[in-house]
Amino acid sequence: MSPSELPELLTLSQVCDVLKLKKQTCYNQLAKRHFILPYLKINGRIRVKKSDLLAYIDALEVRG
Numbered sequence: 001m002s003p004s005e006l007p008e009l010l011t012l013s014q015v016c017d018v019l020k021l022k023k024q025t026c027y028n029q030l031a032k033r034h035f036i037l038p039y040l041k042i043n044g045r046i047r048v049k050k051s052d053l054l055a056y057i058d059a060l061e062v063r064g
Contacts, residue, residue: 003054009040009047018053 006014015037016026029035030046037056040047 003050006050006053008050009042010050010053012039012046012048015048015053018057 006018010018012026012030013023015021016023026035030039037048037052040049
């Protein structure tokens, strides 16, 4: 999924798909309060801003 196709607020499943993580890994990190991204809770559901996800991915890029 390209960045332009992503919605502005992503579900936890979408974030896991983009980062190639298992959903259980993300839920475990949330439970331990070690989730790698800032998130919102809307009606009890986790949402991540697209801009936060893209910034995280850019920070991972190795420049040399």
